[in-house]
Amino acid sequence: MDTPELWQFTSSHFNEKARWALDFKRVPHIRHSLIPGFHVATVKRMTGKTHVPVLKLDGNAISDSSKIIEALERVYPEPALYPADPDQRRRALELEDFYDEELGPYIRRWIFHVILPYPKFVRAAFVSHASPAAQLAQRAMSPLIGVVMRRQMDINPATAEVARSKTMAAMDGLERELQPSGYLVGDRFTVADLTAAALLSPLVRPPEFPYKAVAPLPEPLVKIRDAVSTHPAFRWTLQTYREHRGESAEVATEASAFRIKRDASRTATTGR
Ligand SMILES: N[C@@H](CCC(=O)N[C@@H](CS)C(=O)NCC(=O)O)C(=O)O
Secondary structure, X not given: OOOOEEEEOOOOXXXXXXXXXXXXXXXXXXXXXXXXXXXXXXXXXXXOOOOOOEEEEXXXXXXXXHHHHHHHHHHOOOOOOOOOOHHHHHHHHHHHHHHHHHOHHHHHHHHHHHHOOOHHHHHHHHOOOOOHHHHHHHHHHHHHHHHHHHHHOOOOHHHHHHHHHHHHHHHHHHHHHOOOOOOOOXXXXXXXXXXXXXXXXXXXXXXXXXXXXXXXXXXXXXHHHHHHOOOHHHHHHHHHHHHHOOOOOEOOOHHHHHHHHHHHHHHXXXXX
């Protein structure tokens, strides 16, 4: 079988879900990091849709993080992300679905509302891996991209407030859902834990998240993080990343080797 290939946005939580599953299963894979806004033609050619992540596995282009994990479970069953027990498996998949629908889109809308006024930070988070020419093009389009993103994701002060309260409700629910083991289902790490932690990453910003934004966090985001940093779901996310995020299984290509070297030299003076 050819080496699996992942088309992704670096700083996206749904992409982090698929990436984490590949890394957890130690599946050597190639990553293609796309620039939001400039990704459409590439992704449409593969899937007929525009969203990432997309995984090319055994000749098939699979879009949607849950479908990607389902396919990985089939092809690389160990280590498993789905529980063997049928009831626990059903519950883990229900929770994956719940966080995909009730947390992912809302936390994204809330956090983008907070960071879009800081184009330098947005660029650092999403574009810093790209070639200098692509970065220049993105910079020129930057004001337009902000407008388009607000429209596409329905971001305005009122929808952002709803998104904030939906995110907090999901975090409160997660606290109630945690089992005595510290996991969401049964007594081991499953797809439910991976999904909840990955989708909370834009707020929690765990140090193990694989891509660093080479710019300081915008002040309003610092304040929000400080305010929720004692929430049990926030602390649980940090712990889950610490214990389970593990190492990247990305196969180094010339482009990724350049990015990794450059990121390492920049992280000393910047935050995520
Ligand atoms: N349900 C999908 C959601 C994927 C998604 O929303 N991807 C966003 C990035 S976080 C995207 O590609 N947006 C650009 C677009 O749709 O054109 C999944 O789980 O993969």
